[in-house]
Amino acid sequence: xxxxxxxWKSFAVAxxxxxxxxxCGSEDAGTDGGTVDEGAGDDGAAAETYNWQFxxxxxxxQVQYEYAxxxxxxxxxxxxxxxxxxxxxxxxxxxxxxxxxxxxNGIVEFAIVSPGFTGGMVAEGQVFALQFLFPDDQEVTQEIxxxxxxxxxxxxxxxxxxxxKPLAFFTEGAMQWTGSSQLRTPADFENFxxxxxxxxxxxxxxRAYGADPSPLSWSELYTxxxxxxxxxxxxxxxxxxxxxxxxxxxxxxxxxxxxxxxMTTVNPDFYNGLPEDIRALIxxxxxxxxxxxxxxQAEMNEALLESIENDTANPTEVYELTEEEREAFRELALPxxxxxRDEVVGDEGREMLELLEEEIxxxx
Ligand code: 6CS
Numbered sequence: 114x115x116x117x118x119x120x121w122k123s124f125a126v127a128x129x130x131x132x133x134x135x136x137c138g139s140e141d142a143g144t145d146g147g148t149v150d151e152g153a154g155d156d157g158a159a160a161e162t163y164n165w166q167f168x169x170x171x172x173x174x175q176v177q178y179e180y181a182x183x184x185x186x187x188x189x190x191x192x193x194x195x196x197x198x199x200x201x202x203x204x205x206x207x208x209x210x211x212x213x214x215x216x217x218n219g220i221v222e223f224a225i226v227s228p229g230f231t232g233g234m235v236a237e238g239q240v241f242a243l244q245f246l247f248p249d250d251q252e253v254t255q256e257i258x259x260x261x262x263x264x265x266x267x268x269x270x271x272x273x274x275x276x277x278k279p280l281a282f283f284t285e286g287a288m289q290w291t292g293s294s295q296l297r298t299p300a301d302f303e304n305f306x307x308x309x310x311x312x313x314x315x316x317x318x319x320r321a322y323g324a325d326p327s328p329l330s331w332s333e334l335y336t337x338x339x340x341x342x343x344x345x346x347x348x349x350x351x352x353x354x355x356x357x358x359x360x361x362x363x364x365x366x367x368x369x370x371x372x373x374x375x376m377t378t379v380n381p382d383f384y385n386g387l388p389e390d391i392r393a394l395i396x397x398x399x400x401x402x403x404x405x406x407x408x409x410q411a412e413m414n415e416a417l418l419e420s421i422e423n424d425t426a427n428p429t430e431v432y433e434l435t436e437e438e439r440e441a442f443r444e445l446a447l448p449x450x451x452x453x454r455d456e457v458v459g460d461e462g463r464e465m466l467e468l469l470e471e472e473i474x475x476x477x
Pocket of ligand 1: 170171209227285310330331347348349352373
């Protein structure tokens with residue numbers, strides 16, 4: 114497994130917050146409230162501390178981990194130390210798919226989940242794999258993610274039926290392609306071995322370009338690119354740089370063909386078993402984190418593009434597609450929406466996409 118660690122900002126907090134604190138709290142968190150310890154508050158009355166676990170698909174210095182660390186810090190502060198959250202980097206608790214199962218089974222209370230790893234389970238979540246669906250403007254996209262009824266009510270309900278409760282959707286930035294050869298036209302994808310996440314629809318999207326998609330965990334990606342097991346991949350710039358993929362790829366195409374959307378999720382039994390005031394604290398903090406994570410990804414994506422461009426020891430040719438070139442990809446991507454409607458989802462999924470398309474159109 115290859116991970117390069119870098120502290121991104123001063124707010125980066127080490128994984129485990131193991132404060133043993135007591136404060137006045139709710140009386141009955143029950144077994145669904147995570148690990149609950151009894152203690153004595155200032156007034157000598159029995160009080161409870163909550164110990165929760167939050168797993169992410171990224172490592173320290175990357176968006177998801179920094180989000181979770183800041184979320185944990187805020188919750189700890191707001192609860193006067195009553196709530197402690199241990200944040201886990203990717204790799205500590207298994208693969209991305211293992212992490213989803215841990216959330217569903219209540220082994221961890223919180224997880225950041227990329228819909229790309231749940232495509233086999235919640236087919237409708239693959240809507241995020243549809244390229245050129247969301248606006249190019251990241252702020253507008255984030256606004257849609259924040260307010261969309263299609264996503265926050267309909268899609269969230271579909272996840273909840275699988276014991277995954279999405280509390281928020283956020284973008285980690287526009288995705289770009291890297292390759293051992295330049296990716297400028299659909300013809301460049303002919304027989305190109307493209308690494309994707311597990312989602313069948315992501316794979317279908319690359320087949321539409323003529324590529325040969327191959328699903329892999331990102332823990333194997335650096336080595337696979339280096340050895341030519343796969344020829345290229347897609348990710349936001351911060352991730353390409355931080356995971357050092359650019360070191361083993363000669364080309365990067367600024368394609369902005371999609372956004373990398375992640376979900377803040379919670380185990381629903383745990384969440385529903387919490388006292389109302391604690392649930393309100395979680396909801397309020399999730400909301401507060403939305404502009405923070407947007408700012409975080411924007412700063413990282415901008416700064417790390419410069420870093421790739423200035424890395425003379427590992428030169429990567431960066432090419433930005435023209436609008437005309439993007440149009441050739443958009444044309445091939447559009448029929449994948451029909452495939453989503455006709456082959457991947459049922460009526461509920463079709464209605465969800467229709468509503469989402471209306472919401473997107475209303476923002477443009
Ligand atoms: O490409 C991936 O699989 C990884 N990319 C990002 C931006 N976050 C985590 C994910 O597993």
